[in-house]
Amino acid sequence: MRIVLYEDHPEEFFPIVNFYPQFNLRIGMRTIAENTAYYFPKFRLDYIARPLFNFKFNPRNEPTIYLSSRLILNERIQLPYEETRFVVDGNDAGFLKVTPPFPQSLDEITPALNNIKRRKDISGRFIKYPWDLIRYNKDMIIEHFKQIKKPCMISRSITFTGSKRSIFIARDAMVHKFVYFDCTEGPVYIDRKVEIKPFTTIIGPSFIGEGTILDRAKVIKSTIGPYCRIGGEVEECIFQGFSNKYHEGFIGHSFIGEWVNIGSLTTNSDLKNNYSNVRIKLGDREYDTGMIKLGCFIGDHTKLGIGTLIPTGAVVGSFVNFFGGGMMPKYVPSFKWLGPNIEEDYKLEKAIAMTRVVMARRGITLSPEYEELIRYNHKNR
Incomplete structure (x- = not known):
């Protein structure tokens, strides 16, 4: 079977x-x-x-x-x-x-x-629906942590509240001084090769994936996938992996795809002023999510320039380049360049060249198969 x-x-x-x-x-x-x-x-x-x-x-x-x-x-x-x-x-x-x-x-x-x-x-x-990933993520971190068979790995002096049994730090992770773990509401798991720099706070339940760097970050009840760079505040999010949010700003109750770069002071809204349920458009249909707090969904390889403001319930496609700061549209299709008085298609060869550079910075070579995926998504956007 x-x-x-x-x-x-x-x-x-x-x-x-x-x-x-x-x-x-x-x-x-x-x-x-x-x-x-x-x-x-x-x-x-x-x-x-x-x-x-x-x-x-x-x-x-x-x-x-x-x-x-x-x-x-x-x-x-x-x-x-x-x-x-x-x-x-x-x-x-x-x-x-x-x-x-x-x-x-x-x-x-x-x-x-x-x-x-x-x-x-x-x-x-x-x-x-995609927002169910955000709805259930905290509970799944708790469930997955309970399934770990490894003993608690705390071989260094750390500052924390809650139970020491609710913290796992891999042997080859690096935790600097002035890092604070809050495990009163859930566990914190620090995976291999993670580096946590001074003045970082992690509030559980949270998972920090392999090779990720946290620098003066405040990570609240989130999943950070492998090889991300995180600074500023992140609350109840999922970062799929290989993405950067390395500077001040806030991302909350959101799903961030791979190879996304979020510029300094970029902030999203995850709560409407009238406290009503967030509505999200998928395809041609708009949905009432039943959630009062819900941020944005951002596809792979999207780049948001400094000072970008992301509206509540935004859906941003893959290979979107938004620059110039200020409020971006709530819905942006894939392969778009947007800025002050500019809206044009993202040229395919330019997108591929940019991807090759970005991946090389992480020691990864753009494969022919992945390049074909880019071409497919551009053609079928």
């Missing part, structure tokens, strides 16, 4: 899944795929994703568990003996397929699911 993770209507998560599959989104201390793998350590994981990601799916005639990339498990599924669809809070979250035909592409998932009548409620969370 094997597990197959499949993308589940990824178009409803644009622009934050333009450059990686839905199951690679971060929540808590892991990606969605890593969270699923934790509950099935002896099972092989395969993936069904959009063709642009070139996943090779090997057909095998054996019972297979298909799980949606929107499913965040919090316990292992007790498997039935017959074909069954799995349900979380009324949402289809996957199915067990026992006999052929076994779906091999996204187009085959929904018909296979609809042909299964037996239903089983399972335990977990369902990411129905």
